Amino acid sequence: MNRSSKTAAVAGTVVAGVLAFPGPPAAALGGELWGTATIAPGREGILDIAGSAAAAPGATVTLTAPRGTRVTATPLDAPGYLGRVAADGRSGTYTVTGAAAQSWQGRTFPFVLAVPADAVPGTRLRDCVLRITDADGVRQAAGRCAVTVGLAGPTLTRPLSGVPLDVRPQIAGTAHPGARVTVRDKDDREACATTAAADGTWTCTPRPALPAGANRLQAVATLNGVSAVSEQIDISVADTGARQ
Template sequence: MNRSSKAAAAVLTAAGILAGGLVAAPPTAAGERVLWGSVTIPPGRDGIVEASGLSGPALGFGSSLTLTAPAGARVTGVPLTAAGYRGEVAADGRTAAYTATSAESLWETRTFPFVLAVPADAVPGTRLDGCVLRLADAEGAERAIGGCQVTVGLPSPVLSRPESGVPLGYRPAASGTAYPGAQVTVSDQDGNEVCVDTAGADGHWNCAPGRDLPAGANRLQATATLNGVSASSEQIQIAVGSPTPETAPAAPVPPR
């Protein structure tokens, strides 16, 4: 089966769902800088908040950037391996921090990833409150504060029918699985809607086109939507216009 994927990568970068990573806003009236970041993570999955774009004076050896996980989530990793910084996750997963290990370590010149895990029972579309970001100097004095918005996303739906490489009629049925209650829209390679269904309590869905698809090569993709968040399946390469196995003419019987 030949499938090409447009599914989002698990690592959410500044060019994707993580809109701008962690940024330092202009100083407030009190002279503090406000930190901010956002990320969308499906239930039971991990995602990465990338802290970047910090500005201001170098804080040097012993300064630290700490993330406190939002309610229900856990910090599970600090994957940066660059020299000059040490990452550590608290045993309970509530917090994680990067600490500068040299006087030359500059917070504004690097991106600092924190891995967050969202619980499997989290409801798609909800926002997990309590994500806190804090930049402190070596003495522990707060130099920048803020938070990150963690939204529970949707698992990618699965488009299991039709199968690639199988001759198809002009209205091929589509089916698969998705998060229960999600609306599933199947689209062709041009973004035209092919058919729509709602995933049942068991996650299964199925639909059929209400019109003929154009003859020839095409691609189908399923997109699930629920509570304002969405996710897409892998694409399936299909060929429309060939007779289906049920309608194909029977092979002639050779004379005896």
């Protein structure tokens, strides 16, 4: 698989949650290029760049990757555009090869970025640069892009779904070290909260007690202004009469 043809694989991973919190759709601001994304450490995510003015054949839009990241694919699958990734991953390009120039305006250009595993959640990555050049390499437009390091989603490893529980079951899971983890029930009430340890594990016990009956739990992790959520688990709490 070459670097510019990872469309199916990347699209699948994005749907599965590679982007902890996807950025809003890109939008051209005053005719310039613009894009935004939030990508968790050690993950890949798509940075969508909005098109600018109409362009002639041979025009090229170039993304210079933010410091520490790499462009790994240019997955736009549309006739009239040729995507390329630099050998060192520092940049990616789309070049108009034909009649597609007429539909350049309003087009979004997806670039797949890989964020290093040691990136700090909440950090705004620097040196993300956009530009459009004509067939002779003369700059026609420039733009900005914002890539923020997000959080990988926390997990809930206990309790097990479908196992009858007492009113104060131990709740446990994993999250980014140092993240504040809050567990909420089906009514969005806080069940318990704690901070993930250096090894990424966390545990907490509901207080007050969980109400008897069917319920649902979900963990929310927050660190440095960015958040991520776990999958929900269904639980059943026995009525033991203990309420404190």
